[in-house]
Amino acid sequence: MNDNPILVIGARGKTGRRVAERLTAAGRPFRAASRTTGFDLTDPATWDAALDGVRDVYLVPFSEYTDAATLRDFAATAVSAGARRIVLLSARGHDGVHPLQEAGETAVRESGAAYTILRPAWFHQNFSEDYLLPSVLDGRIALPAGTGREAFVDADDIAAMAVAALTEDGHEGAAYELTGPEALGFADVAATLAKATGRDIRYDAITPDDYVAALVAEDVPEHVAVMLTDLFQEIADGKGDRVDDAIPRVLGRPARSFAAYAEEAAGTGVWT
Numbered sequence: 001m002n003d004n005p006i007l008v009i010g011a012r013g014k015t016g017r018r019v020a021e022r023l024t025a026a027g028r029p030f031r032a033a034s035r036t037t038g039f040d041l042t043d044p045a046t047w048d049a050a051l052d053g054v055r056d057v058y059l060v061p062f063s064e065y066t067d068a069a070t071l072r073d074f075a076a077t078a079v080s081a082g083a084r085r086i087v088l089l090s091a092r093g094h095d096g097v098h099p100l101q102e103a104g105e106t107a108v109r110e111s112g113a114a115y116t117i118l119r120p121a122w123f124h125q126n127f128s129e130d131y132l133l134p135s136v137l138d139g140r141i142a143l144p145a146g147t148g149r150e151a152f153v154d155a156d157d158i159a160a161m162a163v164a165a166l167t168e169d170g171h172e173g174a175a176y177e178l179t180g181p182e183a184l185g186f187a188d189v190a191a192t193l194a195k196a197t198g199r200d201i202r203y204d205a206i207t208p209d210d211y212v213a214a215l216v217a218e219d220v221p222e223h224v225a226v227m228l229t230d231l232f233q234e235i236a237d238g239k240g241d242r243v244d245d246a247i248p249r250v251l252g253r254p255a256r257s258f259a260a261y262a263e264e265a266a267g268t269g270v271w272t
Contacts, residue, residue: 085114086111090119119175149184194269
């Protein structure tokens with residue numbers, strides 16, 4: 001085991017903070033990098049201090065719109081500074097990488113580092129830590145996803161996969177598609193959340209135009225509203241329903257189900 005710190009980018013985010021917690025529990029040194037620590041992935045002036053002495057990097061783009069050139073330049077800088085391994089949080093598409101993430105993946109593949117790519121489905125935690133939380137609290141999840149299904153994955157499972165790739169051999173060159181154990185429609189999700197919380201929660205399938213208009217009315221930039229709507233349309237079109245076995249294959253245990261997540265989250269009082 002080397003004593004060089006593992007750089008965790010986005011260490012206050014949904015997966016990054018969970019990676020940091022696991023590294024702490026394992027006694028592995030790491031360096032948290034986020035805007036609150038003075039690190040900015042879009043500002044090369046902040047990179048050298050973050051990369052000093054680092055051998056392994058958990059690379060989380062700050063958004064879907066992080067320029068591929070930024071990821072290419074950062075990865076090249078990391079390798080020049082001595083990094084040997086990069087674990088990239090990407091996203092899955094209909095057949096492998098999602099188009100929004102393809103250029104970023106290519107940048108990391110061509111960096112010269114040993115790389116592992118994680119392509120998760122939609123997170124369970126979108127309903128408790130992210131923009132769908134207000135919908136759950138309102139009791140109405142209104143989305144343009146039709147009757148499509150998604151193989152939602154737990155952020156804790158993503159973090160466990162990231163730590164495995166950062167600290168173990170045998171993951172170099174792998175691209176893991178990360179899903180939960182089953183694909184669920186949003187009506188199933190609403191019913192599961194209602195059961196866990198004891199509240200009335202329903203799913204309403206709305207049109208893409210109505211969803212864009214609703215987001216814009218909440219001051220969401222129109223380009224972001226359109227991007228989110230397109231992602232839900234992919235689910236409506238049946239592009240998110242396949243289940244992969246990477247998590248049980250690598251971790252030696254089942255991926256956490258949405259029902260188990262909902263029961264645990266309900267116990268924290270997040271939906272009260």
